[in-house]
Amino acid sequence: MKSVVQEKSEEFALRIINLYQYLTGRETNREYVLSKQLLRSGTSIGANIAEAEYGISKDDFRAKMYIALKECNESRYWLRLLNKSRYLTKEEFDSIYKDSEEILKLLASITKTTSDKIKK
Template identity: 50%
Template sequence: MAKENAVLEKSFAFAVRVINIHKKLAANREYILSKQLLRAGTSIGANVNEAQAGQSRNDFTAKMAIASKEARETKYWIDLLVETGYLVRQDDETKSLIDESEQLVRLLTKIVKSSACYKIDR
């Protein structure tokens, strides 16, 4: 039986949620910010998935670092959508989306920092 990969599963599920939020925003004629959210939010999982086939530890770490940056960017777009009223902070769906984005940032940052071949000074 294959071992579960939490980061693959979380990033994929998050991408699905981002796509659904994008659909709602686009239906309300919010195209530019929703496209930015869509691009960054789906890129997380794409980079995590690509990292699984990394040619080396450095390649794996580099892809995970990109995924971490995309997760941070996604969190930025969510925060911007909240502050401009396109998403409602008190809404359960928005709260959950913010929480998931923060979890992904923490998880991916931890993966990158724990890699022996890649150091981040923070």
């Protein structure tokens, strides 16, 4: 059974893939550079969470989850740039950015809790 963070990161990755297809497939105002960066970081979140699931130690688990956290934060950067450069409407941006915020909070909590447990 998938955890909440696994499910949310997978759903987010699918939204990122759809956004990439939308941004690169438009007739006018196509965007390739920022959207490719977003595609990489946005799909990497779930991949790192999947790797963490079978980490060889608590430290390995924490490291992979921390990488997922960093990738989520990077994705948020690319989303802000796409919004500020007007490739995304405010509504499009707000919707997907909210999803990234939920994932970021979950990952921050997981990495903190794991770090606290390792210190004990």
